[in-house]
Amino acid sequence: MKKMLFPLLPPLLLLCMHCPDGLSVTVSSRKAKVEIHEHTDAVLSCEFGTEKDPDPRIEWKKKGNAVTFVYFNNKFTASYAGRAKMEGATLTIHSVSQKDSGEYRCEVTASQDHVNFGEVTVNLHVLVPPHIPSCEVPQSVFVGSDLELLCKDQQSVPPAKYSWYKDNKVLMSSSNMAYSMDSHKGTLKLKSVSKVDSGMYRCESSNSVGAPKSCVAQQLKVIDHQADAAVLIAGGATFVVVMLLCCICVCVCYRRGCCNTEEKKAKSSKSYSPPPPPPPPIHNLMNYKQTQSFMI
Numbered sequence: 483m484k485k486m487l488f489p490l491l492p493p494l495l496l497l498c499m500h501c502p503d504g505l506s507v508t509v510s511s512r513k514a515k516v517e518i519h520e521h522t523d524a525v526l527s528c529e530f531g532t533e534k535d536p537d538p539r540i541e542w543k544k545k546g547n548a549v550t551f552v553y554f555n556n557k558f559t560a561s562y563a564g565r566a567k568m569e570g571a572t573l574t575i576h577s578v579s580q581k582d583s584g585e586y587r588c589e590v591t592a593s594q595d596h597v598n599f600g601e602v603t604v605n606l607h608v609l610v611p612p613h614i615p616s617c618e619v620p621q622s623v624f625v626g627s628d629l630e631l632l633c634k635d636q637q638s639v640p641p642a643k644y645s646w647y648k649d650n651k652v653l654m655s656s657s658n659m660a661y662s663m664d665s666h667k668g669t670l671k672l673k674s675v676s677k678v679d680s681g682m683y684r685c686e687s688s689n690s691v692g693a694p695k696s697c698v699a700q701q702l703k704v705i706d707h708q709a710d711a712a713v714l715i716a717g718g719a720t721f722v723v724v725m726l727l728c729c730i731c732v733c734v735c736y737r738r739g740c741c742n743t744e745e746k747k748a749k750s751s752k753s754y755s756p757p758p759p760p761p762p763p764i765h766n767l768m769n770y771k772q773t774q775s776f777m778i
Contacts, residue, residue: 506533506595506600507531507532507590507597507600508531509600511529511602511604513527514602514604515605516604518606520610521577521579522578523577523578524574524578524582524608525572525573526572526573526604528590529570530600532590532595533595533596534595535593535594535598538591538593539590540590543589545587573586578606583606586604586605587601587604609640609691611638611693612638612688612692612695614695615633615634615668615686615695616634617631617632617698621701624707625676627674628673630670630671631646631683632668632669633646633687634668635668635695639691640691642688642689643666643689644664644666644686646683647696650699660673660679668687670683675704677704679704680702682699682702683700684696684698684700
């Protein structure tokens with residue numbers, strides 16, 4: 483046995499002589515995927531170990547459309563200054579929003595180690611409760627038309643699921659119904675609508691993070707154009723009949739002289755004669771006679 487091991491000793495010694503003096507830097511994370519509610523603190527763990535370098539360089543970067551720095555040259559960049567902190571290599575972001583979601587990378591560079599670079603990736607998902615969705619409900623539609631109602635909540639994370647209500651009663655998906663719903667897209671499709679489809683419609687968005695939110699109910703009116711046309715025709719005919727009767731009444735009135743007010747005034751002026759003036763007083767006649775006799 484010893485004779486068999488002896489020939490192997492020189493190669494092992496040569497291998498050890500060519501081994502590097504130290505090991506590479508090691509970088510790891512306790513949690514590679516972090517899910518946190520909006521407006522709370524997100525802790526992105528990063529732990530490292532070096533063989534020789536006591537003060538390695540630590541950097542945090544965020545990957546989006548482009549890679550941007552979060553922590554560089556021992557300080558935070560402008561968008562993170564005042565709302566983040568470092569403990570060792572672990573990054574904490576205060577009061578996160580949906581904009582903070584993304585892939586973060588912790589990089590450690592130990593210049594004194596043989597392999598002097600290591601990195602770890604942490605994915606941050608900021609959970610957002612439902613917001614009031616936008617609902618598209620037309621005010622009116624004709625009988626027999628096909629109709630699609632739309633509902634969308636673009637802010638909730640994870641993506642919201644949708645429910646539709648008519649007159650405060652939830653609409654259920656069924657093959658027997660004259661409508662179809664997509665709970666992921668938020669669409670409600672009505673085929674060949676009728677008068678019974680008129681009502682108040684609203685949409686509700688929900689996810690696992692917070693309470694569901696609903697848009698304001700909107701009135702949908704289904705118009706029967708044939709019935710409405712008949713009503714308009716009947717109304718127009720009634721109006722014509724009424725106007726015709728009024729014209730007949732006016733003509734009859736003129737023929738009978740009921741409406742000729744100028745003739746009535748002329749006749750009344752001709753038949754009127756003023757009373758005769760009163761006779762002169764008696765004492766005036768006596769004075770007149772006395773003056774006449776005096777002059778003779």
